[in-house]
Amino acid sequence: QKEVEQDPGPLSVPEGAIVSLNCTYSNSAFQYFMWYRQYSRKGPELLMYTYSSGNKEDGRFTAQVDKSSKYISLFIRDSQPSDSATYLCAMKKGGSYIPTFGRGTSLIVHP
Amino acid sequence: KAGVTQTPRYLIKTRGQQVTLSCSPISGHRSVSWYQQTPGQGLQFLFEYFSETQRNKGNFPGRFSGRQFSNSRSEMNVSTLELGDSALYLCASSLGDTNTEAFFGQGTRLTVV
Numbered sequence: 592q593k594e595v596e597q598d599p600g601p602l603s604v605p606e607g608a609i610v611s612l613n614c615t616y617s618n619s620a621f622q623y624f625m626w627y628r629q630y631s632r633k634g635p636e637l638l639m640y641t642y643s644s645g646n647k648e649d650g651r652f653t654a655q656v657d658k659s660s661k662y663i664s665l666f667i668r669d670s671q672p673s674d675s676a677t678y679l680c681a682m683k684k685g686g687s688y689i690p691t692f693g694r695g696t697s698l699i700v701h702p
Numbered sequence: 703k704a705g706v707t708q709t710p711r712y713l714i715k716t717r718g719q720q721v722t723l724s725c726s727p728i729s730g731h732r733s734v735s736w737y738q739q740t741p742g743q744g745l746q747f748l749f750e751y752f753s754e755t756q757r758n759k760g761n762f763p764g765r766f767s768g769r770q771f772s773n774s775r776s777e778m779n780v781s782t783l784e785l786g787d788s789a790l791y792l793c794a795s796s797l798g799d800t801n802t803e804a805f806f807g808q809g810t811r812l813t814v815v
Binding site for chain 1: 706708733735743744745747750752757758760792796798800801802803804805806807808809
């Protein structure tokens with residue numbers, strides 16, 4: 592079992608839908624939780640990160656961490672075709688410099 | 703502010719050859735991490751350099767090596783290339799304090815034939 596599990600998808604939604612992307616993890620020592628977006632033929636781009644539990648909002652994006660369930664989510668409101676990309680979650684222990692990445696979920700938002 | 707620059711963008715090499723990839727981090731960033739990305743394995747950590755020293759290393763064979771220069775630019779080298787080394791190689795630049803915020807380059811697409 593990998594430390595970080597992420598459904599590869601693809602997840603196909605209509606424009607304007609609320610998208611929920613999720614990751615589960617097994618290592619309770621993870622304290623930092625990041626979400627990256629990767630367009631085809633590009634490097635990953637950091638969207639946002641949270642420390643420990645709770646929610647964080649940035650525009651149409653909301654990251655949520657539930658440490659008791661070892662489950663993190665990224666919600667995208669009012670999804671746009673330009674949101675079509677692969678979304679990678681990543682997690683890191685406090686004091687560690689190296690995150691562990693999920694395999695990524697491919698999201699397709701169709702007009 | 704310039705982003706992370708990786709060169710070259712694309713490479714085709716023959717089995718047995720060696721290759722050197724380059725990464726120029728964001729100005730002021732002292733940490734450079736290297737990753738291998740493949741469809742089957744996702745993003746796998748190779749190594750991290752901070753202030754010219756290898757601070758962390760992943761589980762890759764010794765054919766994969768790297769270094770960092772005093773201006774924080776980094777290179778990674780792969781010797782005796784194998785077909786399985788075909789992948790997108792990404793470098794990530796960070797300040798080096800916690801590396802929670804990492805900025806990736808566009809990657810070098812290596813194809814081994």
